[in-house]
Amino acid sequence: MTYKYFGAPDGATAARVPISMRPEELGGDELGMGGMFTKIKPETVAAMVLTGIQGVPLHRVPPLELVVLHPDYAVVKLPMTVVDPLRGVGEESVGAAAFIWSTVPDRGGPRDAFNVYQLLHEWQDFSHRLHDAGHQAYCLVWP
Numbered sequence: 001m002t003y004k005y006f007g008a009p010d011g012a013t014a015a016r017v018p019i020s021m022r023p024e025e026l027g028g029d030e031l032g033m034g035g036m037f038t039k040i041k042p043e044t045v046a047a048m049v050l051t052g053i054q055g056v057p058l059h060r061v062p063p064l065e066l067v068v069l070h071p072d073y074a075v076v077k078l079p080m081t082v083v084d085p086l087r088g089v090g091e092e093s094v095g096a097a098a099f100i101w102s103t104v105p106d107r108g109g110p111r112d113a114f115n116v117y118q119l120l121h122e123w124q125d126f127s128h129r130l131h132d133a134g135h136q137a138y139c140l141v142w143p
Contacts, residue, residue, distance in 0.1 A: 002142045005036040005078075005126065007135030014075050014138040015068045036126055038119075042139040045123070046082045052097035054085050067138065078137040086120070086127040094120050 008014035042064055050056040065077040089097075098120055102113035130137055 001039070001041070003038050003040065003042060004140040004142075005038065005042075006138055006140065007126075007130040007133055008138050009133075009135055011065075011067045011077060011138075014077065014136075017075060017138075017140050036122065040119075042076055042078055042141075046078060048097065048101050049082045049085055049123075052100045053089055053093055054081075064139075072143070074141045076139050076141065078139060080136060083127045083130055083137045086124045087131055089124070094124070 004017075006014075006017065008017075046064065047058060047061050050061045051058055062079045062081065065079075066074065067077055068075040095117060098117035099113050101116045101120075127137075
């Protein structure tokens with residue numbers, strides 16, 4: 001799967017993300033907002049931010065909102081409770097969350113804490129860009 005995170009002012013705009021293009025052809029500015037490509041599922045990002053940074057129990061992590069379901073792709077909306085907390089956390093919280101996340105094995109095994117730390121900083125930058133543009137976070141999913 002390929003996940004393209006992007007910002008949009010609303011679900012109707014997010015639903016119009018170009019789907020005829022291959023993920024590597026999308027520059028991230030098709031909606032006026034720099035996007036992020038990753039192999040990390042939106043459910044994982046939501047759980048990591050809410051449990052690792054906010055201290056929310058895993059069973060209380062809100063579900064993602066399905067915006068579009070198509071045989072070739074899907075668009076989901078991440079709750080603002082996942083994006084907003086990243087804007088206000090400091091280095092200690094990011095470092096602690098990176099360490100915690102690095103100890104959780106995924107399909108590829110545990111991740112290096114420094115790589116997770118860098119990823120969380122990318123997410124912080126992304127959350128600031130979303131906030132500044134007044135956008136919400138969405139994810140375009142390709143099989």
